[in-house]
Amino acid sequence: xxxxxxxxxxxxxxxxxxxxxxxxxxxxxxxxxxxxxxxxxxxxxxxxxxxxxxxxxxxxxxxxxxxxxxxxxxxxxxxxxxxxxxxxxx
Ligand SMILES: [Zn+2]
Numbered sequence: 001x002x003x004x005x006x007x008x009x010x011x012x013x014x015x016x017x018x019x020x021x022x023x024x025x026x027x028x029x030x031x032x033x034x035x036x037x038x039x040x041x042x043x044x045x046x047x048x049x050x051x052x053x054x055x056x057x058x059x060x061x062x063x064x065x066x067x068x069x070x071x072x073x074x075x076x077x078x079x080x081x082x083x084x085x086x087x088x089x090x
Contacts, residue, residue, distance in 0.1 A: 021087075035060040 020028075026042040037059035044055040044064050052068040066084070068075040077084035 030064060032057040032059060032062055032064070034062045 026040060028041045029038065030041055030044065031038040035057060037057055039058070041055070043058060045058050045061075046053055046055045048054075051070065052066065054066050055064045056062060057064055063079065065079075066075075066077040068077075068084075072088060072090040074087045074089055075084045076087065
């Protein structure tokens, strides 16, 4: 599909994503869309076991993110089962 005035290809968010993915993540701010609790990534409640972890809101247990580590990749789902991004790590 070619670019149209209504949308751009997936390379467009690479610039801002490369900036946020290279900084310390534990102090990233997060706000729950269900109960409105706000805090840092480090304050989420995380459940295992590895390699798949689920980080949930401490107020209402809504899933905030799910990182899954594989040998050469990390999958990252930002909401429940609504899809995931796979990042190459090796
Ligand atoms: Zn919540």
